[in-house]
Amino acid sequence: MKPLLLILFISFSVFTSAQKKTPTDLTNKINIAADKIESKCVAWRRDIHQHPELGNNEYRTAKLIADHLRSLGIEVKEKVGKTGVVGILKGAKPGPCIGLRADMDALPVVERTNLPFASKVTSTYNGKEVGVMHACGHDTHVAILMSVAEILAGMKNELKGTIKFIFQPAEEGPPEGEEGGAPLMIKEGVLEDPKVDVMFGLHIGAETEAGKITYRSGGTMAASDWFTIKVRGKQTHGSQPWGGIDPVAVSAQIINGLQTIVSRQVDLTKNPAVVSVSTINGGVRSNIIPEEVALTGTIRTLDTGMQRVIHDKIRLTASKIAEASGASAETIIDNKTLVTYNDPGLTKQMLPSLVKAAGELNVVEIPPITGAEDFSFFAEKVPSLFFFIGGKQIGADPSKVFPHHTPDFWIDESGMKTGIKAFCHLVFDYMNSPVPNQSSRNKKPF
Numbered sequence: 001m002k003p004l005l006l007i008l009f010i011s012f013s014v015f016t017s018a019q020k021k022t023p024t025d026l027t028n029k030i031n032i033a034a035d036k037i038e039s040k041c042v043a044w045r046r047d048i049h050q051h052p053e054l055g056n057n058e059y060r061t062a063k064l065i066a067d068h069l070r071s072l073g074i075e076v077k078e079k080v081g082k083t084g085v086v087g088i089l090k091g092a093k094p095g096p097c098i099g100l101r102a103d104m105d106a107l108p109v110v111e112r113t114n115l116p117f118a119s120k121v122t123s124t125y126n127g128k129e130v131g132v133m134h135a136c137g138h139d140t141h142v143a144i145l146m147s148v149a150e151i152l153a154g155m156k157n158e159l160k161g162t163i164k165f166i167f168q169p170a171e172e173g174p175p176e177g178e179e180g181g182a183p184l185m186i187k188e189g190v191l192e193d194p195k196v197d198v199m200f201g202l203h204i205g206a207e208t209e210a211g212k213i214t215y216r217s218g219g220t221m222a223a224s225d226w227f228t229i230k231v232r233g234k235q236t237h238g239s240q241p242w243g244g245i246d247p248v249a250v251s252a253q254i255i256n257g258l259q260t261i262v263s264r265q266v267d268l269t270k271n272p273a274v275v276s277v278s279t280i281n282g283g284v285r286s287n288i289i290p291e292e293v294a295l296t297g298t299i300r301t302l303d304t305g306m307q308r309v310i311h312d313k314i315r316l317t318a319s320k321i322a323e324a325s326g327a328s329a330e331t332i333i334d335n336k337t338l339v340t341y342n343d344p345g346l347t348k349q350m351l352p353s354l355v356k357a358a359g360e361l362n363v364v365e366i367p368p369i370t371g372a373e374d375f376s377f378f379a380e381k382v383p384s385l386f387f388f389i390g391g392k393q394i395g396a397d398p399s400k401v402f403p404h405h406t407p408d409f410w411i412d413e414s415g416m417k418t419g420i421k422a423f424c425h426l427v428f429d430y431m432n433s434p435v436p437n438q439s440s441r442n443k444k445p446f
Helices: 002-050 059-071 138-154 181-187 247-265 304-324 344-358 376-381 413-432
Strands: 075-080 084-090 093-103 122-125 128-131 160-168 198-209 213-215 218-221 223-232 273-282 292-301 328-337 340-342 363-365 384-392
Touching: 002 059, 002 138, 002 413, 059 075, 059 084, 059 138, 059 160, 084 138, 093 138, 093 413, 138 160, 138 198, 138 413, 160 181, 160 413, 181 376, 198 376, 198 413, 213 344, 223 247, 223 304, 247 273, 247 292, 247 304, 273 304, 292 304, 304 328, 340 344, 340 376, 340 384, 344 363, 344 384, 344 413, 376 384, 384 413
Parallel strands: 093 160, 093 198, 198 384, 213 363
Antiparallel strands: 075 084, 084 160, 122 128, 213 384, 218 340, 223 292, 223 328, 273 292
């Protein structure tokens, strides 16, 4: 009997030891795979950067992605949301369906960097000839997800469930008069067949050091609303302003009035908010006071109650200031994106996965961000986690970093490997410990 007990004890000990080693072994395997594919990831990123495409026109990028996914044996769906690509990888064992998202579009910006792979591309944006540049890092997002697809396809037998690789067009918004982005992909069924249980997304940041990850639970990025205020007066000769009603002067008063909404009329201890006027258009000649001036701008909020209050106050402020001068003001507000909301339970559950990718000291919780993301539409439908990876050169002076959406925007490519590892760990960790009935956890407190 004693020999049998000894054998059982040894067998149990070996089994337990093997179990204990599994997470470390998996981490090592992911690290090795990320190291191995890094040069490919950089090459893909540089190719995409040199050939940027605006929203709903990402044809070359989509073909590059689709060809790569097919070469890995991944099922591919093209033209989802106009130019979007979806890859479906089924693991060897049953389990949840996890969505991983990368945005593909570039911006109407003329590149001013001296990179050997800098963009020289020009195109037409809303009727205007523009330069085209990946000035927000979407080229790195695509390269990262292409790399993750290759790694996970090579580990297919270890996957418990299904991965949906969602390459999304037009995150920055579709051309005027067109649908696009996450809303159109959702409308066309990207979260169905198979039904996505959770979504993960990332964004590289020029202000955060490469190798670091930042995140936030709950409301993370702001809702983005765009507004147009049409101020109508009465046209007159510039030498006789009393003969008309000057919409230019009224517009200036409205702009000043709008600034008091955030600074004086809402409680900023609850959540930050922004109201910015970005364009003023009116008139054709120096000696003619025009009949109409149009103001456009953006509103950023992290709370839907505050969002409604600010919308009402913008309309009221514009109309009453105009009325006081005998003019009129029509306000149109277009809801562009929602609050990007990280499910608190999912965020807590997956935090160890981010730590595995970057190390405990390199994973930092951050305050809310007033930038916006249309990943928010995915997060509205399924529990999601959206996080940020660093793309600033280690040791670089933060004051000399060029921000996103500018001609000199630059990313340290060494930061991409952190994103590759993070996505891989999130997939394996969630598949090994999925949470049933996730949708019940996705209740937003605002």
